Amino acid sequence: LQREREERPPVLTETQKAREGSVAMGIKLYYTTVTASRTVKSQQAEVMRILDSKSIKYELIDISVGGELRDEMRSKAGDPTAVPPQLFNEDQYCGNYEMFSEAVEADEVEQFLKLA
Numbered sequence: 001l002q003r004e005r006e007e008r009p010p011v012l013t014e015t016q017k018a019r020e021g022s023v024a025m026g027i028k029l030y031y032t033t034v035t036a037s038r039t040v041k042s043q044q045a046e047v048m049r050i051l052d053s054k055s056i057k058y059e060l061i062d063i064s065v066g067g068e069l070r071d072e073m074r075s076k077a078g079d080p081t082a083v084p085p086q087l088f089n090e091d092q093y094c095g096n097y098e099m100f101s102e103a104v105e106a107d108e109v110e111q112f113l114k115l116a
Helices: 002-007 014-020 038-053 067-077 097-105
Strands: 027-031 058-062 086-089 092-096
Touching (some): 058 067, 067 092
Parallel strands (some): 027 058
Antiparallel strands (some): 027 086
């Protein structure tokens, strides 16, 4: 177990990635791998499925690896109680699951993600 931990690359915040020049361009999906909420799990899965079906590339940012990532997500979203999934285009806030779902219904996903 200890050896596995040592081999994993360190988790970097967006600020650290930007400083190192390795930040992915485009859509960022803040999500969590640790939640007791079935709603959060199903919403995250649906967002990923829709993005994949539209061949929209995105970067997954798992907020469960550290409180600083959760705080970063909430700060960027402008909502101190925001929960995943939250979508961004670079650092521009696009919206949460409900807003994404409305964009899907209106067939305006690209506009919602600020890609069009």
